[in-house]
Amino acid sequence: MQTNPPIMRDYATYSFWLETSGDSLVPRASLEHSLDVDVAILGGGYTGLWTAYYLLSAQPRLKVAVIEKEIVGFGASGRNGGWCSSKFPVTPGMLERRYGGERARSLMLAMNDSVDEIARFCQREEIDAQFHKGGILTLARGNHHMPTLRAAFDAYSRLGLEQQYRLLSSAETNERVRVTNACGALYASENASLHPGRLVRGLARALERRGCVIYEQTEAVGFSGGASPRLLTPAGAIRAKQAVVLAGESYLTRIPTLHRVVLPVYSLIVLTEPLTAQQWDEIGWQKRESLASCNYTVDYLTRTADGRILFGSRGAPYRFGSKITDEQDRHAPTHDYIKDLVVEWFPMLKDVKFTHEWGGPVGMPRDWMPMAQFDPAQKIATARGYTGQGVSTTNLTGRILAELISGKTTELSQLPIALRISPQWEYEPLRWLAVRYMQNAFLRIDSAGKKGRAKPKDAFLAQYLGRH
Numbered sequence: 001m002q003t004n005p006p007i008m009r010d011y012a013t014y015s016f017w018l019e020t021s022g023d024s025l026v027p028r029a030s031l032e033h034s035l036d037v038d039v040a041i042l043g044g045g046y047t048g049l050w051t052a053y054y055l056l057s058a059q060p061r062l063k064v065a066v067i068e069k070e071i072v073g074f075g076a077s078g079r080n081g082g083w084c085s086s087k088f089p090v091t092p093g094m095l096e097r098r099y100g101g102e103r104a105r106s107l108m109l110a111m112n113d114s115v116d117e118i119a120r121f122c123q124r125e126e127i128d129a130q131f132h133k134g135g136i137l138t139l140a141r142g143n144h145h146m147p148t149l150r151a152a153f154d155a156y157s158r159l160g161l162e163q164q165y166r167l168l169s170s171a172e173t174n175e176r177v178r179v180t181n182a183c184g185a186l187y188a189s190e191n192a193s194l195h196p197g198r199l200v201r202g203l204a205r206a207l208e209r210r211g212c213v214i215y216e217q218t219e220a221v222g223f224s225g226g227a228s229p230r231l232l233t234p235a236g237a238i239r240a241k242q243a244v245v246l247a248g249e250s251y252l253t254r255i256p257t258l259h260r261v262v263l264p265v266y267s268l269i270v271l272t273e274p275l276t277a278q279q280w281d282e283i284g285w286q287k288r289e290s291l292a293s294c295n296y297t298v299d300y301l302t303r304t305a306d307g308r309i310l311f312g313s314r315g316a317p318y319r320f321g322s323k324i325t326d327e328q329d330r331h332a333p334t335h336d337y338i339k340d341l342v343v344e345w346f347p348m349l350k351d352v353k354f355t356h357e358w359g360g361p362v363g364m365p366r367d368w369m370p371m372a373q374f375d376p377a378q379k380i381a382t383a384r385g386y387t388g389q390g391v392s393t394t395n396l397t398g399r400i401l402a403e404l405i406s407g408k409t410t411e412l413s414q415l416p417i418a419l420r421i422s423p424q425w426e427y428e429p430l431r432w433l434a435v436r437y438m439q440n441a442f443l444r445i446d447s448a449g450k451k452g453r454a455k456p457k458d459a460f461l462a463q464y465l466g467r468h
């Protein structure tokens with residue numbers, strides 16, 4: 001088959017993390033002929049690589065191949081906000097209602113362990129991913145946010161996890177970090193921040209040391225299951241004896257049969273120059289907690305190891321047909337809005353310079369729950385749907401998939417994210433109408449709260465549709 005030469009991108013421009021990963025980013029060799037392996041993996045992000053890592057840790061002789069359309073870390077794994085958190089896309093209250101207290105608690109504990117497992121992995125494999133366990137501070141930026149914090153604290157307490165959480169007063173919050181209108185916070189200890197690029201690139205090297213072969217610039221254009229499952233590429237098929245793993249998160253929507261399994265929503269990030277010691281004295285934030293507020297439009301902040309502020313938010317409009325393009329990585333109105341937010345949160349930074357801006361799609365499942373699924377009849381495994389909370393969750397789903405593929409069952413494969421499938425999203429134009437409506441409603445709810453006004457009349461509907 002005649003194939004077009006791959007477009008050579010300047011991968012360092014896709015995020016600060018790829019730029020500073022310490023790797024050359026020159027693509028590895030691509031697949032040039034058909035191949036027989038034990039496990040074939042689509043996707044060189046955390047999900048695919050963690051799955052390979054735990055498979056090979058348990059069975060060092062296994063033949064595992066990963067194919068990646070671009071380079072390792074091209075997707076969300078090389079672009080995220082650096083939160084390595086035990087926070088889950090679904091609130092603890094909702095988990096409790098859906099699965100009961102015991103199972104919700106097991107999941108929360110497994111998430112805590114995933115954060116620690118990533119630290120152990122970095123130590124074991126000597127990867128300097130700047131792992132820092134500083135916890136998370138979720139701020140109430142106005143009294144209207146306080147009920148959300150209390151409800152979360154109450155839910156964690158019902159699950160018996162209260163020792164990991166602490167409600168902070170306004171004064172206690174200000175002692176930690178000085179943010180405009182912060183009148184309280186929920187502190188969560190079992191969370192870290194890290195350098196996503198160093199983690200994903202280091203993970204790939206750790207795999208290669210174990211004999212895994214990673215083909216870059218190699219796109220899977222299709223797949224099939226059954227007795228002899230395979231990934232199809234323009235250069236040939238990768239036939240797998242044990243399993244094919246689909247680990248493409250948002251990009252899976254480009255495969256026609258998987259088009260509606262998640263919804264790609266863009267999350268955008270700005271990064272400041274390194275702040276001076278005097279600026280940090282004014283701001284505080286000495287413990288480098290990850291920061292967020294209770295806004296529906298989502299905000300997440302990281303103090304990087306080299307003293308910058310990373311500020312991320314969702315706000316870029318959803319594109320009809322679940323479109324994913326490089327052009328969407330930058331959206332000037334949203335990036336400008338986020339820069340204004342940095343100064344609104346920290347007025348002392350009114351003259352700060354921004355050195356980087358980027359973005360990427362997060363994959364939202366229809367029921368907000370990530371999943372790790374293996375169908376032994378078809379020999380197809382997949383894990384996806386992290387809704388912007390995938391850095392540590394992928395470690396958990398990778399371990400679950402490795403177990404399921406190996407035919408083992410431990411308590412991990414009993415967790416509520418294992419062996420389940422989220423419903424598909426609606427067809428267009430319904431999907432576009434609903435998502436655009438919710439994006440707009442969330443902006444209006446946040447804006448009303450900020451101005452001290454009552455929630456818009458349709459807030460209940462938006463909260464119901466986006467309930468998680």
Ligand SMILES: Cc1cc2nc3c(=O)[nH]c(=O)nc-3n(C[C@H](O)[C@H](O)[C@H](O)COP(=O)(O)OP(=O)(O)OC[C@H]3O[C@@H](n4cnc5c(N)ncnc54)[C@H](O)[C@@H]3O)c2cc1C
Nearest residue numbers: 043045046047069075076077080081083220360389390391
């Ligand atoms: C801007 C942004 C900020 C985020 N912030 C955070 C955060 O702070 N904390 C957190 O926990 N989570 C965050 N997330 C989410 C987190 O990064 C993801 O959940 C996680 O990285 C998903 O990993 P993955 O391996 O499943 O997917 P990805 O990292 O997207 O990897 C999928 C890979 O598959 C490749 N691929 C896709 N289709 C094909 C194909 N057909 N053939 C070959 N290769 C293919 C892609 O090129 C890609 O490299 C953020 C995401 C974004 C975009």
